[in-house]
Amino acid sequence: MTFPGPGDLVRVVKESPVWRSLFRQPYPTTSRTRALAVMNNVFLHLHPVRVKKHAVRYTYTFCLGGISFFLFLVLTVTGLYLMFFYVPSVSRAYQDIQAISASVAFGDLVRNMHRWGAHLMVLTVFLHMIRVFYHGAYKPPREFNWVVGVLLLFLTLMLSFTGYLLPWDQIAFWAITVGTQMAQYAPLLGPQSSFFLLGGIEVGQNTLLRFYVLHVIFLPLIAAIFMIVHFWRIRKDGGISGPV
Amino acid sequence: MTTHASYGEVHGPNVGEMSRRSFMRRMLGVGVGLLSLEFLGGTLAFLWPNLTGGLGGQIEIGTAADINSQQPAWKTGEPYIYTKARLFFVNVPAAKSLVDGSKQTVEDPGTDVSPDIEPANRSVLALYRKCPHLGCQIPQLCDKSEWFECLCHGSKYTVLGEKRDGPAPRGMDRFDVTMNGDIYTVDTSKIVTGPPIGTATFDNRGPGDMQHCVG
Numbered sequence: 001m002t003f004p005g006p007g008d009l010v011r012v013v014k015e016s017p018v019w020r021s022l023f024r025q026p027y028p029t030t031s032r033t034r035a036l037a038v039m040n041n042v043f044l045h046l047h048p049v050r051v052k053k054h055a056v057r058y059t060y061t062f063c064l065g066g067i068s069f070f071l072f073l074v075l076t077v078t079g080l081y082l083m084f085f086y087v088p089s090v091s092r093a094y095q096d097i098q099a100i101s102a103s104v105a106f107g108d109l110v111r112n113m114h115r116w117g118a119h120l121m122v123l124t125v126f127l128h129m130i131r132v133f134y135h136g137a138y139k140p141p142r143e144f145n146w147v148v149g150v151l152l153l154f155l156t157l158m159l160s161f162t163g164y165l166l167p168w169d170q171i172a173f174w175a176i177t178v179g180t181q182m183a184q185y186a187p188l189l190g191p192q193s194s195f196f197l198l199g200g201i202e203v204g205q206n207t208l209l210r211f212y213v214l215h216v217i218f219l220p221l222i223a224a225i226f227m228i229v230h231f232w233r234i235r236k237d238g239g240i241s242g243p244v
Numbered sequence: 245m246t247t248h249a250s251y252g253e254v255h256g257p258n259v260g261e262m263s264r265r266s267f268m269r270r271m272l273g274v275g276v277g278l279l280s281l282e283f284l285g286g287t288l289a290f291l292w293p294n295l296t297g298g299l300g301g302q303i304e305i306g307t308a309a310d311i312n313s314q315q316p317a318w319k320t321g322e323p324y325i326y327t328k329a330r331l332f333f334v335n336v337p338a339a340k341s342l343v344d345g346s347k348q349t350v351e352d353p354g355t356d357v358s359p360d361i362e363p364a365n366r367s368v369l370a371l372y373r374k375c376p377h378l379g380c381q382i383p384q385l386c387d388k389s390e391w392f393e394c395l396c397h398g399s400k401y402t403v404l405g406e407k408r409d410g411p412a413p414r415g416m417d418r419f420d421v422t423m424n425g426d427i428y429t430v431d432t433s434k435i436v437t438g439p440p441i442g443t444a445t446f447d448n449r450g451p452g453d454m455q456h457c458v459g
Contacts, residue, residue, distance in 0.1 A: 084291060105289035 048235060054242035061240065064128035069227065071121040076220065078114040088212035090205045093168035118160055125156045137241040145233040148226055155223040162215035165208060177203050303329045305428040308352040319351050323385055329432050331419065334369040339403040343390045343447050357421040363404055364445040370419040370430045371405045376438055377412040386457035392416065398459035402447040406439055409451040415439040
């Protein structure tokens with residue numbers, strides 16, 4: 001009599017309908033199966049099946065767009081974690097921030113990842129724009145994607161600006177006071193836009209709640225939609241930019 | 245023992261069929277798995293509730309003078325209701341004199357709070373207001389019987405939390421008290437189970453001996 005060994009268990013698992021639904025083809029070993037593996041997977045299909053040789057030349061793009069997207073993901077995850085401990089209320093916000101840093105396990109780490117990630121993202125998005133500009137990569141057929149990119153830069157700055165108020169300390173309060181005063185000088189609807197943004201005539205509870213909602217839902221969602229378009233346009237406009 | 249083209253005879257067991265590529269692939273899987281576990285562990289640590297300052301932590305009730313200023317009847321035996329920790333803070337000598345009719349005033353019951361001392365001989369008791377029957381909040385001492393009488397199903401306890409009547413399986417649960425200088429501090433991280441039915445160290449009246457607020 002023979003007992004079933006670990007090999008039999010592997011075989012049973014690999015022949016089960018669940019395994020065969022998750023891994024629809026064997027490990028790719030040929031060109032064709034490698035292409036299929038990328039095309040048939042919802043996560044991998046975002047990548048091109050084949051890339052041009054220059055695409056792996058790191059020093060052409062410095063992966064600045066990729067780093068920006070990575071930072072966006074880091075900020076999304078750390079931001080989600082911070083939301084468990086932060087209440088956007090004028091009486092609690094500052095204490096909550098202090099408590100995250102002082103008494104939550106890894107809280108100071110997560111908060112600093114979020115803060116430094118935000119600073120870095122503004123920097124990398126800016127450098128990405130400079131790189132595209134000096135390579136002339138905004139020229140047709142990529143002119144539409146340049147415009148999408150400019151909107152993404154604006155959204156990044158707005159995310160940074162709205163997040164700045166949330167600690168509800170002195171620097172946050174006065175920075176937003178100054179920032180929204182500047183909005184009053186906008187042509188035509190200046191005072192109205194400031195009034196709308198603040199939810200009143202000065203920075204207060206309404207402002208904190210408005211900035212919080214913009215920061216955690218509205219702006220990230222809009223940015224994600226524009227990112228989808230941005231990445232899709234890269235593929236449609238001939239793949240990652242390289243030397244002409 | 246196997247023979248290798250370059251090295252000649254190779255000692256030791258044959259390492260099998262695994263190629264370098266599949267080894268790297270498996271190690272990548274193991275690495276990603278370990279990182280995921282670490283991340284999961286960190287997430288659990290991050291989200292684990294921190295009970296400092298609320299029920300579940302060390303709670304400073306205050307000095308005897310603080311309690312008397314909050315609730316002046318404490319010195320004549322009325323248990324102090326400390327809402328944040330959901331407890332009755334009983335001035336034991338004063339409460340005993342309230343029940344036995346000697347009506348003494350005890351401004352400061354003292355510092356005999358050690359759990360080694362019999363509850364009836366301690367200075368203070370921190371009784372958890374959650375009824376050990378089904379968890380209702382026990383109201384303030386009934387002024388007809390000088391017992392704690394639960395409104396939900398009529399469980400009745402003496403001022404020291406010993407069960408006298410009703411469906412509860414034991415006396416009122418309690419917390420250990422420590423002195424921090426002259427400040428009473430209650431350790432709500434550990435619930436001390438109430439005394440079993442039949443415990444009668446003080447107040448031997450039965451339910452039929454007097455009027456009640458409940459039942």
